[in-house]
Structures are given as C-alpha cells and as structure tokens.
Amino acid sequence: MGMTPSLVVLGVTGLPEIGRGVSIGALIAQHASLVPGDVVVVTQKIVSKSEGRIVEVDASDPDAKRRLAESEAVRVLRRRGDLVVTETRHGFVCASSGVDLSNVEMGYAALLPVDPDRSARRIRDQLRAVAGVEVGVVVSDTFGRAWRRGLTDVAIGCAGVAAVVDLRGVEDAMGRELTVTEVCVADEIAAAADLIMGKSSGIPVAIVRGVDPTWLRESSVHEEIVRPYDEDLFR
C-alpha cells in the first residue's frame, strides 16, 4: 500500500464566546495541544470580536447592512438585488465588504479586522509566549468567487506560514521545468480547515498539522495574495 499519512485537520472545541480584548492565542493554548509547525486557522468572526470590530446596526432597517458595507469599501464593483460586491480597504473583493450579521448578537454586525495580517501575527506571538510553540496562523473568512457558485474559506491574514509558494524552477515528474508556478497555500489551508468548521458547528479554530515545513516563514496576505486593482483583469 502506498499511502503516506500526510495532513491532519483538527477542530478546537469548547472555546467560550469571545469578547473584546480577549487573547485568542491564550485561549487556544488552553484548549489545544500544539506542536511546532502546526498552522492554526482562526475564523475572522472571533478575531473581529476580540478586536472590538463590532458595530450596532438597526436590525429593522433593511438597508443598514448595505450602507455599512459601502462605508467599509473603497469601490463598489457590482450590485444585483440585495448583493453588493465591493473592494475593501484591504483590497479584498467580496460581498458586503465582509460585513456579517451571522454569529453576532442581534442588532450588531462584525466588520473585518483593520489589518488581518497583524491580527495573525498577534495570535502567533501570543501562542509563542503562552505555549512556547512556533506555529503559523491563518485568519480565514468565507468569500464568494467569480465564475463559480458556492463560497469557500480563504486567508485574509497570515503569519509564520507562506501565503503563496513559488514553484518556479521546480522540475515536474518528467524532469521538465514547471511553468505553472505560484500556489496559494494559505487559501488552501483555510479551505481545508473549513471542511471541519462548517458554518454553524461552533468550531471557530482549527489546526492543520503536517504542512510542508519549507512553507513556515514570514508572510503576508496583503503582500502576497491581494492583487492590486490595476493588475486585475476582472474588476
């Protein structure tokens, strides 16, 4: 049998409701047994809660979410019915600037973290300080895509694990140099984590254990993944 046990995705359960100022890293360290090289995936919602990125909305006003989304955007790219697709200040293209009313108290909305790469670094540093373990951190959110139906989780911030891995110059299995090159491993890690998080199962943190150790390095979603407006063919 040629099977290589390669990658494990573990859900971290039992975390309490997250309030402003909570150290997510310290909480994770209490609830999970990490090993060096793990990548800890944290959903945006609890990061936003810990950073106080929660704002009041008038739940009776059907237009409140749209106005909030537009206030968080640098560009409104498309509208159709209730859907508004925007470019956020971070450069993310997503529905409603990532403003989200689910899993938030009634009458409130969660905004994206101001700097999700910094959020990831902070959680990585907390885990280093509290648990004494060197891990990667990915902050994930659920975005739609062009061309394909359904949402997938992607990385909005990362620390200590590559966002994009450059395979330029690596030979393929036939010994020819590959031309296809840059793999967005941070998005693939976020997607893998979402397979056990679900949307409502109350698992806001997952551990991806077993990623290629060469991917563990300083990194940034903003620098590596966000495609600037003027380089994009589809905006």
Added chain:
Amino acid sequence: MGMTPSLVVLGVTGLPEIGRGVSIGALIAQHASLVPGDVVVVTQKIVSKSEGRIVEVDASDPDAKRRLAESEAVRVLRRRGDLVVTETRHGFVCASSGVDLSNVEMGYAALLPVDPDRSARRIRDQLRAVAGVEVGVVVSDTFGRAWRRGLTDVAIGCAGVAAVVDLRGVEDAMGRELTVTEVCVADEIAAAADLIMGKSSGIPVAIVRGVDPTWLRESSVHEEIVRPYDEDLFR
C-alpha cells in the same frame, strides 16, 4: 483539551505512469486502503492521460499552446501577454482552457477531460467494483482566480460527494438563521488534497478521510458549481 480529530489527507504514492485506457480506479485500489466515506481526489492530468486526451503540439512553435487553448474555448475572455483566459466548453474559466504541457511528454499537451463529472463517476464505479467500497471522487485541476494571486486546486468533476452544500436554514451558534448559505465543499476538498500533492511531488491521488457523511450523495460540478455566463457578474 478540546481537540476533535476530524479530517485526514493521505497521499497515494507509487502509482505508475498512466497510459490510455488504464483503469484509474483499479490502480488506486491496488495502492490504497479505502474505507467507506473516503473522498478520493484525482488530478486532472492522469484522468486526461487515461482518457487519451493527449494531443501533439509543436514544441518549437511558441504560439501552439495559445491556438490549442482557443480551439478548446467557447469564449476568449481576456488576453495579456502570453496569458489567455478562456471559458471552456464545460463553462470553466481558466488560463489556456486548461491545456497543460507540464507532466506530459515533450511535444504533447494534455486537454481537460470531455466530461469530468463522468470521469469521476467512472472512477467511483471502478472503485466500487474492484474494492467493494463506496467512496466519493473529485477530479481536481489547478486554476487561477480573479482578484487574488496564486493558483489553487478546484473540483472540475465529482461523484458521490456534494459539490455545493446548502446551509440555508441551519441555525448559527447564536440560534439565528444563517443567511450565508452555500459552501463549495468540492473545491475545499480539492484544495485540501493539493496541500499534500504539490505540483511536482508525483502524488496525483489523495484521499480525504472524515468528511461530513451527509455530504455523500449524487452530485455534479457542472450542475452545482459552474455559474452560467449570463448569471455571472465578472465575465
């Protein structure tokens, strides 16, 4: 400790070079020990080889790949330098209609399978017949995206495992109905598998073990994921 062992991704190693007419399901059954509910992810390249979707190209003609890509397209959406983004007959939007010269013999190119959902069903049926095990199958390929740099693996065909899971009506952890709804689990499964496949490591098959058993059902990438041209805001 609140850790739930949840999902394992296993690489299938030692597969021989795949020729036309080979039963990929029978080969996988020889090299891997499957259990019911596993999802077997098979990269497009070996599916195309087994189905004879390999064509000669003039390696000395720098324009040969572009012409082949255009002959496989129903629409050319964007051009920039050597890059041509097309819509394939399947409705996929990707670079060069998925035509690929890597991991193929010099002087040849691999085209996408004619009907990747059918390819997935065939492999699923082979595994059922040879190994007596009921599994899901995802045929994956590596595509670029709008708005974000880097490539990720996505599903181009599937059988026996949902492409998109509808979470409409599922309550969130606060007891409110979720409005965000449709998760493209087949793309997330393909992404998870790619974390251990790499582009050149010679692992063309991976097993994702531990997916939600409610996802195991009849399915189709074409029906569930491909967004028709006239529903798309970004084409």
